[in-house]
Amino acid sequence: MNSFSRIDSVRAASSGIAANSQTQNMHERLDAPKLTADAILAAPKPHERIPPTERIVAIGTSAGGTKALEVVLPGLKKTCPGIVIVQHMPEKFTAAFAMRLNQLSAIEIREARDRDLVTPGLALIAPGGKHLLVRRNGLKYYVNVVNGPMVCRHRPSVDVLFRSMACAAGRNGVGYILTGMGDDGARGMREMFDAGAQTFAQNEASCVVFGMPKEAVRMGGVRDQLPLERVADSINRLYAL
Structure with missing residues (x-):
């Protein structure tokens, strides 16, 4: 399959995912209480010192995010930091979505599994219907994929x-919040900012x-707003900082 047809298939899948997400999840989401992240894990401790280690990148996105990730991830180099991603998406779609993005990209992209290590050149996408958490063991990062109530x-x-x-991760973390409806991620990004992380938002013109x-x-x-087309370069340059 040539590059145009692969991209075309990702876009077609993205449209279908968005439509299914709206029809399958809307009633459940509207009826759910608007819980905070306290329902899943405790808030970070103020002024806690986290030893320096490799950079780790987190990306959060929702409406329009499938196409945004289609721009960002294929632009990344194999030497980029490990990446963890939440894209609002229903169950049974994230594995196929990750597989299609993997076909378009130099880095490895796949649906996250519990206790996967986060390593350079790898992007892990949260499974639909599960929360994704980053944990640390010594100088290494890994993920937990957990059940639990809806948050936000x-x-x-x-x-x-x-x-x-x-x-x-504290100051070793880098966060990007991309296009999306609502406010999911805003409080968490402030917590990353307060912990010393670099934090970026996609600018309005490209959302x-x-x-x-x-x-x-x-x-x-x-800390800064970026057009979508500059996000990949921003991530690629992290090891040079």
Whole structure:
């Protein structure tokens, strides 16, 4: 299959995923209480010193995110830091979505499994219907894939991922909040910011929906805003910082 047809298939799959997500999850999400990340894990301890180690990148996105990831991930080099991703998406779609992105990219991309190590040149996408948390063991990072209630009316939740990054990585973490509706991720990004992480939001001009990045900016957790086409380069340059 040539590159155009592969990209075309990802876009077609993305459209189908978005439609299915709306029809299957809307009633459950609207009826769910709007819980915070406290429902899954405790808040980071203020001023906790986390020893320096390799960079680790977290990306959170929702509406428009499938196409945004289609731009970002194929632009990454194999030497980029390990990446963990929450894309709001229903169950049974994330594995196929990750597989299609993997075909377009130099790095390895796949659906996360519990206790997977986060290593350079690898991107792990949260399974639909499960939360994704980053943990640390010595100088290594790994993930937990867990059940639990919806947080910010989402499962997986960006707030949960970003809070776990604040707790496990501190200033070694780098966060990107991309296009999406609502405010999931805004509080978690502020927690990453307070822990010393570098934090970025996709700018309004390049977003399909500026809701999540706008709320993260409003809460004071964003160090800089970037157009979508500059996100991959920003990640590629992290090892040079």
